[in-house]
Amino acid sequence: MARIVKKFGGTSVGDMDRIRNVAKRVAKSVEDGNEVAVVVSAMSGVTNQLIGYCQDAATFHDAREYDAVVAAGEQITAGLLAIALQDLGVPARSFMGWQIPLRTDGIHGAARIEEIAPDALEACFKEGRVAVVAGFQGIAGDNRITTLGRGGSDTSAVALAASVSADRCDIYTDVDGVYTTDPRIVPKARKLDKITFEEMLEMASLGAKVLQTRSVALAMKYGVRTQVLSSFEDLPGTLVVGEEEIVEQEVVSGIAYSRGEAKVTIVGLEDSPGKVSGVFSPLAKHNVNVDMIVQSASEDGTATDVTFTVPEDDLQKTVKVLEDNRGSLGFKDLVYNGNVVKVSVVGLGMRSHAGVASKMFDTLADKGINIQVISTSEIKVSVVIDAEYSELAVRALHTAYGLDRQD
């Protein structure tokens, strides 16, 4: 017997037939003797419809009212799934965020969870009843409905699992697990049985869109064993766990890539204290999310080149902000390129294993791929390359690190 929180996203509950399928899967898990709570998203399309109404009502609208409107989507699914479960003879009841209560701060539209009372779920477990919780929503200190923003339902699920010390949080999605890389690019990509929180975090933030960074970070913080699995097939998925659960760590677990990046180089920036901060603080002020930053000294030591990446969508804004500040920054030239991709090699084992980075550089050099920026962390090496080499690079690296499926 295990205590499990299961989360089903919008496509998994997209219509009544799918909601009935979800009910069957939950019923099966209950029959197996588990204590189960379920977190649901809005039926796919519903959230967008409700957001559309808000935008139609006023271009700039009160985020508190937006939250009240949008939270209705998850409310509907929660009630319907409870009905579908009861119809299968499984005792169930719905809970809205305010009924749990799942308390958040007052940042409407992107609220952060502050506290979850475990009582409602504990009572349901005790009564042998499935709690069906509306995901993505909570209640602020002033008793108003909040929503958690992007990835909110995953975050609800992980946080609820933490609040009742669940044995596992199952995130049902439209992929069946976490792969060594994107199977659409590398047909020989393997599904991982297990991956650590740290690796998953790097994979997630690097563009492997399986789990939102935020929910992985929360799972890591509270040690919530989180499984990513398919809502349409009945197969085990990938378990995201603490390091201690993985006996033999892979040197490299996966190859991630992230499109939609742009590279900016500021050439000939005066090399004096405060100059670099003078570049990035106006960008931060304009909400440009700067990712990799590399600085290289100039030959004569009086000037420096600074290269960084930003989301491609922010490139125009970035260039404008820098040009607007050209006077005070005093740089020679601005070079930018929106047509790049970031490719990363991720693996916890590389902490104790030399040569991971050099194998990456060798492999790319062999294929004639020029590396434009390099950045490393404890468990990953990232490079920026020309976008046209994306697939070639990912495939070559996947093979080079021995990740190809053997069959």
Added chain:
Amino acid sequence: MARIVKKFGGTSVGDMDRIRNVAKRVAKSVEDGNEVAVVVSAMSGVTNQLIGYCQDAATFHDAREYDAVVAAGEQITAGLLAIALQDLGVPARSFMGWQIPLRTDGIHGAARIEEIAPDALEACFKEGRVAVVAGFQGIAGDNRITTLGRGGSDTSAVALAASVSADRCDIYTDVDGVYTTDPRIVPKARKLDKITFEEMLEMASLGAKVLQTRSVALAMKYGVRTQVLSSFEDLPGTLVVGEEEIVEQEVVSGIAYSRGEAKVTIVGLEDSPGKVSGVFSPLAKHNVNVDMIVQSASEDGTATDVTFTVPEDDLQKTVKVLEDNRGSLGFKDLVYNGNVVKVSVVGLGMRSHAGVASKMFDTLADKGINIQVISTSEIKVSVVIDAEYSELAVRALHTAYGLDRQD
């Protein structure tokens, strides 16, 4: 300055353009210096869609979950109207039933209001803010969402008006007021400026579908002056008020009619104690709502005829129940007719005015209309006649009682 609760039904908030129109009307009333709270229904079609989902989920479904699902409809409208008001520069915020809180009993799907805390609305009035309340919904003692059933939003509005001692409750609908009779039958029907609660109650329960009986009864109980008016035209409607506000009472205020009635006569029922109750208790057990009942003695005094009306939809069931009990009831014959209509003359003034009933009988006799059943109360006289004479009877009575518009 007045304190006004305004209620807008589903067609009045059917799409964003209509919600914007509602916002304009509310803004106008605020500009005029009034304290305004608004109660809204779900956008037309939304409630039926949500009910459809529940029925699809399971034929027999938990009323508590049904309530959670269906209440989402009003939640959406409340948030959208608050946004639309803010867009016009009118401070506004939404309230769900549980946020007020509007406390009800636990009869899900048809909950009755038990208590409304006035604090939320009072605070809004004080801050010069419009409270937009999701109608039709409340919260039960166990913290679960309830809905009030048929006519729920009107009832919410009247109850909220009572809770803050509002000067008036305006019910916006798709008709522009209460008429002396149905204008589709009598083009010379007049809109009434005022009508008493008692008369409105008779009109409502007799099939004038402007206000639900339940909300009128509540308005009468708490003396809430209630105006029925059009949500599409900017004209005064009909005020439903206490007797004391109407100086010169009309003898007859209106002619109501109710289709979909059926008449049943039990011929030759043994005239002994308990026999009549033997007829009606099995019908009550089968949820047949018996309306008019008339008993006439038989010629020889040993048997009696009992005639009563039931909703036409219940006629088959009624006949079956009576036939099933024929043995114990011991009647001679059963005569029934689904093709009848009830026509009523309603007026507070008839309490102090003789001759109202006889004028009705004379008028119908003049037109050759046979009266099948008669029933009277203090402020109304009802007759059952053959359905084909409906319009003729209503028109003749409207003229006979001097109700035709003079223009």
